[in-house]
Amino acid sequence: MRLTNVAQMALPDGRVRSLGVVVPPSRGRALPVSFDQGRHVGEGDRPGSWMAVAVRLPGAVDPDALGEAWWAVVRRHGTLRTVFSRNDSGEVGLHEVEVLPGSWVEHAPDGRPAREVLREVLDATCRSYAAPAHRICLVEPDDGTRPVLVVAAEHAHVDMWSLVVLVRDLLTCLDDVVAGRPVGAGLPDAPAFAEHTAALADRPPAPGEVRRRWADVLEAEGGVMPLFPLPLGDVSRPLPEVVEVRDVLDADGVDRLTARARADGVRIVAMATSALTRASRELAGRPLRAVFPVHSRYEERWHDACGWFITNAVLESFDPEPAACATAVREALSLGSWPLAPILAPWGGMPQAPGMFAVSWLDTRRLPVELDPALELQYVSARIRTDGVMVWFVVNGSGLHLRCRYPDTPQARENVTRWLDAVEAGLRSDVAGAAGPSAQP
Helix, strand or coil: CEEEECCCCCCCCEEEEEECEECCCCCCCEECCCHHHHHHHCCCCCCCCEEEEEEECCCCCCHHHHHHHHHHHHHHCHHHHEEEEECCCCCEEEEECCCEECCCEEECCCCCCHHHHHHHHHHHHCCCCCCCCEEEEEEEECCCCCCEEEEEEEHHHCCHHHHHHHHHHHHHHHHHHHHCCCCCCCCCCCCCHHHHHHHHHCCCCCCHHHHHHHHHHHHHCCCCCCECCCCCCCCCCCEEEEEEEEEEEEHHHHHHHHHHHHHCCCCHHHHHHHHHHHHHHHHHCCCEEEEEEEECCCCHHHCCCCCCCEEEEEEEECCCCHHHHHHHHHHHHHHCCCCHHHHHHHHCCCCCCCCEEEEEEEEHHHCCCCCCHHHCCEEEECCCEECCEEEEEEEECCEEEEEEEEECCHHHHHHHHHHHHHHHHHHHHHHHHHHHHHCCC
């Protein structure tokens, strides 16, 4: 597994083809728009708002069979049969649409690397108001090695969990097509994401203590979502991104860190929070405060569904002791378990400011969907401009991996790198302290 972006992904050069579906201009019934969808899509139509996953197929594939399988996947997942719109007053709408099978389009490389061609295709097709806003691509290497399948969609329709579900469903449907079985008949039910949006809106309002904790964190940050604790330079406007990808611990290191966490009566995410807290205290002299995305698949019926099942919480940690960090994580999960629109209404919505700092944690070993490691899965983000710092931690069978995106300024290059170095050193130190000198350096 690699956590990367389109400019750094491992992609062989070769023939690049893409396939969408056909969406007639008529629109069906209106559907509810989630708070986070409205915020994201409300920023306007732009390139680079997509996310993708890439896998190495076992061998050559019949494009017609792959196309039939993809159409079955689109029919299966409600969010892939919806499109966003924006009226004259700026309100974001969402409607069901009819979908029809599409045809493959070949993209001339013109001497460019395949990943540049891929970026151009996805920037053009997987956009906020595109119809459809998703695409699959097939890269067939010039050297005859295994082809690469890329599944991509506008972020408002998917999260990282959804991408794994889509790959599983697509490969299952492809096997069915090739074998002549009913396509997708063996897959579990997949309710539409719009049903989740409606169910979340029907939940009771957040209790007063949750509102107060949100207010406490925002007021501590000057009335905005948490900011990166060190200077970033002039980020008054979005700048080209810098992306760092680090393999922090190997599988043995994760096992040792997990054993250390278990001995302290916590989970491994608390150990990561401890390292983050120590870095913030040591380098900035302040507690850890960060936007903390959490998933909203509260019930098992959402586990095989596709959508943006992510909402935001805030993580505040003063004490690096693992038990205290575990309490901070539990509180963050609680803060993200309520509809955000009414909570953030006093601030006019999510009060985002340049320099916003977010930390995301995903342990893929806990996902209910497993993919064969031989697929060489890569999570791929777009190449964008940014004014904030976003850190992703991903744990899987090969270890603990970190990806960070930040604006390209001299101050950010220096300070974010120093902060990441401190976090990485803290995690490795915890492993060494748990296992003695035999732990990885």
